[in-house]
Amino acid sequence: MAGTNSLKKRKIVVLGSRSVGKTSLILQFVENHFIDAYYPTIEANHQKTVKYKGTEFQCEIVDTAGQDEYSIIQSKHVIGVHGFVLVYSVASRNSFNMVQNVYDKIIDFCGKQEIPCVIVGSKTDLLESSSPSRQVSSTEGAQLAKQNHAAWVETSAKSNNNISEVFELCIAEIEKGTSAYIKQEAPPPTPSKTSCCIM
Numbered sequence: 211m212a213g214t215n216s217l218k219k220r221k222i223v224v225l226g227s228r229s230v231g232k233t234s235l236i237l238q239f240v241e242n243h244f245i246d247a248y249y250p251t252i253e254a255n256h257q258k259t260v261k262y263k264g265t266e267f268q269c270e271i272v273d274t275a276g277q278d279e280y281s282i283i284q285s286k287h288v289i290g291v292h293g294f295v296l297v298y299s300v301a302s303r304n305s306f307n308m309v310q311n312v313y314d315k316i317i318d319f320c321g322k323q324e325i326p327c328v329i330v331g332s333k334t335d336l337l338e339s340s341s342p343s344r345q346v347s348s349t350e351g352a353q354l355a356k357q358n359h360a361a362w363v364e365t366s367a368k369s370n371n372n373i374s375e376v377f378e379l380c381i382a383e384i385e386k387g388t389s390a391y392i393k394q395e396a397p398p399p400t401p402s403k404t405s406c407c408i409m
C-alpha cells in the first residue's frame with residue numbers, strides 16, 4: 211500500500227561563508243518569502259518534499275552558521291548526510307574561495323573522492339543594481355563545479371530565481387548513486403593486542 215512510508219528521506223546540508231544567503235535560499239524554497247534583514251544563523255532544520263523524476267523525496271534541509279577558513283567541519287554536518295549545497299555570493303570573491311575550502315574539508319572528513327554536491331552562486335539580482343558588481347564570473351563558477359564533479363547554478367533568493375532548481379539538482383546528484391554515500395558512525399576501535407597495561 212502506497213503511503214507516507216514510501217517517501218524517501220534525504221538529508222541536505224547547506225554550507226558557505228557568512229551572509230552569502232544560505233538562510234534566504236532555504237526560506238525562499240520552503241516558505242516562499244524573502245527577508246531583507248540579516249539575522250546570523252546558529253543552526254536550523256527545515257523540511258520540504260521535493261519531486262524528482264516522479265518520485266517524492268522528503269528532504270531535511272540543514273541551515274548552518276557561516277563558515278570561515280578556520281572553521282572545523284562538524285561531524286553532524288557530514289554523518290548521515292546525503293547531499294551538500296555549497297553557497298557563495300557572485301559579489302564576493304572571498305566567499306567563492308571558501309567553497310573549495312569547505313568542499314576539501316568534507317572530502318577529508320568522509321574519505322571519499324567526491325560527494326553529491328551543488329555549488330550555488332547567489333545574489334545575482336545585485337548585478338542589476340548599481341551597488342556591488344560581479345566578483346565571480348559564471349565561467350569560474352562552472353569551472354569550480356566541474357573540477358569537483360559537482361552541479362552548479364546561479365540564483366537569487368530575492369527574485370526567486372533558480373531556487374527550487376538548487377534542491378532538484380541536489381537530489382539528482384544524490385540519485386546518481388555512484389558517488390552517493392551515507393557515512394555511518396565508525397565502530398569503536400578494538401583494543402590492540404600490543405596495548406600496554408599499568409601494573
Ligand SMILES: Nc1nc2c(ncn2[C@@H]2O[C@H](COP(=O)(O)OP(=O)(O)OP(=O)(O)O)[C@@H](O)[C@H]2O)c(=O)[nH]1
Binds near residue numbers: 235248275277366
Ligand atoms: N540582494 C540580495 N540579497 C540577499 C539575497 N540572499 C540573501 N540576501 C541578503 O544577504 C543577507 C544575508 O542573508 P542570509 O540568508 O542571512 O545569509 P546566511 O548565509 O544565512 O548568513 P549566516 O547565517 O551568517 O551564515 C541578508 O541581508 C539577506 O537579505 C539575494 O538573493 N539577493
